[in-house]
Amino acid sequence: MNLVTLGTIALDTIETPFGKAENVLGGSATYFSLAARFFSDCGVISVIGRDFPGEYIEFLKSKKIDLSGLEEVDGKTFRWEGYYEYDMNQAHTLKTELNVLETFSPKIPEKYKNCEFLFLANTDPEIQLKVLNEIKPKYSLCDTMNFWIIHKKKDVEKIFKKVNAVVINEGEARQFCETPNLIKAGRDLLKLGVEKVIIKKGEHGALFFSKDTFFSAPAYPLETIVDPTGAGDSFAGGTVGHLAKHKVFDDSSIKKSIVCGSIVASYVVEDFSANRIKKLNPEDIVNRYKKFREIVAFDHNL
Amino acid sequence: MNLVTLGTIALDTIETPFGKAENVLGGSATYFSLAARFFSDCGVISVIGRDFPGEYIEFLKSKKIDLSGLEEVDGKTFRWEGYYEYDMNQAHTLKTELNVLETFSPKIPEKYKNCEFLFLANTDPEIQLKVLNEIKPKYSLCDTMNFWIIHKKKDVEKIFKKVNAVVINEGEARQFCETPNLIKAGRDLLKLGVEKVIIKKGEHGALFFSKDTFFSAPAYPLETIVDPTGAGDSFAGGTVGHLAKHKVFDDSSIKKSIVCGSIVASYVVEDFSANRIKKLNPEDIVNRYKKFREIVAFDHNL
Numbered sequence: 085m086n087l088v089t090l091g092t093i094a095l096d097t098i099e100t101p102f103g104k105a106e107n108v109l110g111g112s113a114t115y116f117s118l119a120a121r122f123f124s125d126c127g128v129i130s131v132i133g134r135d136f137p138g139e140y141i142e143f144l145k146s147k148k149i150d151l152s153g154l155e156e157v158d159g160k161t162f163r164w165e166g167y168y169e170y171d172m173n174q175a176h177t178l179k180t181e182l183n184v185l186e187t188f189s190p191k192i193p194e195k196y197k198n199c200e201f202l203f204l205a206n207t208d209p210e211i212q213l214k215v216l217n218e219i220k221p222k223y224s225l226c227d228t229m230n231f232w233i234i235h236k237k238k239d240v241e242k243i244f245k246k247v248n249a250v251v252i253n254e255g256e257a258r259q260f261c262e263t264p265n266l267i268k269a270g271r272d273l274l275k276l277g278v279e280k281v282i283i284k285k286g287e288h289g290a291l292f293f294s295k296d297t298f299f300s301a302p303a304y305p306l307e308t309i310v311d312p313t314g315a316g317d318s319f320a321g322g323t324v325g326h327l328a329k330h331k332v333f334d335d336s337s338i339k340k341s342i343v344c345g346s347i348v349a350s351y352v353v354e355d356f357s358a359n360r361i362k363k364l365n366p367e368d369i370v371n372r373y374k375k376f377r378e379i380v381a382f383d384h385n386l
Numbered sequence: 387m388n389l390v391t392l393g394t395i396a397l398d399t400i401e402t403p404f405g406k407a408e409n410v411l412g413g414s415a416t417y418f419s420l421a422a423r424f425f426s427d428c429g430v431i432s433v434i435g436r437d438f439p440g441e442y443i444e445f446l447k448s449k450k451i452d453l454s455g456l457e458e459v460d461g462k463t464f465r466w467e468g469y470y471e472y473d474m475n476q477a478h479t480l481k482t483e484l485n486v487l488e489t490f491s492p493k494i495p496e497k498y499k500n501c502e503f504l505f506l507a508n509t510d511p512e513i514q515l516k517v518l519n520e521i522k523p524k525y526s527l528c529d530t531m532n533f534w535i536i537h538k539k540k541d542v543e544k545i546f547k548k549v550n551a552v553v554i555n556e557g558e559a560r561q562f563c564e565t566p567n568l569i570k571a572g573r574d575l576l577k578l579g580v581e582k583v584i585i586k587k588g589e590h591g592a593l594f595f596s597k598d599t600f601f602s603a604p605a606y607p608l609e610t611i612v613d614p615t616g617a618g619d620s621f622a623g624g625t626v627g628h629l630a631k632h633k634v635f636d637d638s639s640i641k642k643s644i645v646c647g648s649i650v651a652s653y654v655v656e657d658f659s660a661n662r663i664k665k666l667n668p669e670d671i672v673n674r675y676k677k678f679r680e681i682v683a684f685d686h687n688l
Contacts, residue, residue: 171566264473266589267607287568288590289602300591300681302602305569339684373688379602380682382641386675 085150087328088127088196089116090215091205091317092162092185093136093154097178098356099167102310108357109140110164112205112227115314117149118361119321119348120203122369124328126321127196129153129215133161133184143362152193159184172309173286192218201225201328203320204247208232209239216246223333225249225324227316233260241276248333249280251320257283266291270298280335282323282342284316290342297335301342302379304350304372311356315349318361322348347372387452389630390429390498391418392517393507393619394464394487395438395456400658401469404612410659411442412466414507414529417616419451420663421623421650422505424671425631428623429498431455431517435463435486445664454495461486474611475588494520503527503630505622506549510534511541518548525635527551527626529618535562543578550635551582553622559585568593572600582637584625584644586618592644599637603644604681606652606674613658617651620663624650649674 091113097106113130120126127150134156144151165179190211202221204212206229216224224247232240233256240260244250250273254266261269266283270293273281281293285303292299323345327333347369354360393415399408415432422428429452436458446453467481492513504523506514508531518526526549534542535558542562546552552575556568563571568585572595575583583595587605594601625647629639649671656662 173566264475265609265611268609271609285590288587289604291607298607298681299684300604300607301684302591302604305593305600305602307567307570307573309567336685340688343684344688370688377686379600382601382603382645383638384679386642386646386672 085199087201089203090129093130097165105356112317115317116321119318120325123325133159245277251282253284318352319345319349387501389503391505392431399467407658414619417619418623421620422627425627435461547579553584555586620654621647621651
């Protein structure tokens, strides 16, 4: 396997100023793999309950996502319910039902072991560590969230130091490093022993830090964001998928891959759930990649 | 005159997590002209009271800033007192004493008339309009602030449509256009009839909109911001100063000038008041300009 992700497959109920979607396909592994598959094969380690609609399974399979690491168990699928107000930067959670996630113990198919790339989406850092140790990928990346930083910071720190790159959003970076300054946060993470750091800033783009480089990518300019759910995970999917395609992990390749990730995410948020990404073509990605180059270009002679 | 600005000269008292500065040189015209003078001559239209320290006048003169539009009148100089907490993005005002600004009626030296560039820093839009009509510059740009958007929105709209470019911060853009989305705000301003729009985003950089282009510039990465006061005005000063130097106003030149503005602002915030900018050399600007090119560079072949 070239690329594997550990994450959630969820049923989301979401309301935004542009409408409402009930019990739709969601979850970090869903968005990650749907974005990554434009560039690489992608295996999913996750769990669903008996209530999970067969059509969603068929849909994921139709997109050539490898589900041999997806377990179906007794109980209900993980559900998230939330809404966004006019300011789409902030998700408001109404309900989180962990359901089958509560007792989730990942079972890893043999063919996922020693994969090239592993992305550990946000989950309990102890589970992330266990999966990392079992899979032994060539390159690994991980995300986390505020809940784990508050309750298991030592474990979060442990996984951060073990992976090759940390991909977190600006709020988590500020919280983990206890500083409002994102540049300081990124550099503090490097000092802690993290190899490479990618900070996701939503409408403001993304930052990338390594010992040799600093890179700032804008967000693709969108006038209308219908549903921001999954933007961060599809950003990661596009980024890691593109790295996995070329089997590279140098700073220059990571910059280019971050732009790919931003572009895929910019499409995802144009509709609810996977409605937009399922219609996306590789040419759409190429088109916005060209636009991206123009957006940041300025005359090099002062 | 090549470049003229209408703005305030103030005595600021500022506290940040890095220290306190009392009755120090501040104001929009001060920061604007100190930044612009790296690229162009700059005349100032402003007012001070009898209490204004002679050493500050001598300092501005020593930087070759033209003060023939600066009037000294009976009364006290405009004073602002505020503080920044740990999150340096937000200024908290403790006290605003308008003093001599309350009755300010700009007197415009003959030599300022028909100047090439005019920058109208934040002030009453009726005064901005009066100065614009009297000076009749080749190119004009203006700023505003929340107070005028609330109390004189029609006048703000009038000046926005008359100038060649509007330079405002993200909060003002969102407020004026009544949308949280900055891309929509920028485009709405163009639709309203504004020729070019520059939105300042502080730590997230700046956006530029015209009918033919969209440009996104990151902020120069700084781990420590000692005092953000004057960042927006020195950004404008660097930007307009650079345009004035080359007597250009095309989109490509504006992009380059925005990067110049960001760089000058990145130095200003490294110390209180004008402490850092007074020691700044043109080579410092060139050095960070080169860095800026690296920060946004990525491989153009997907």
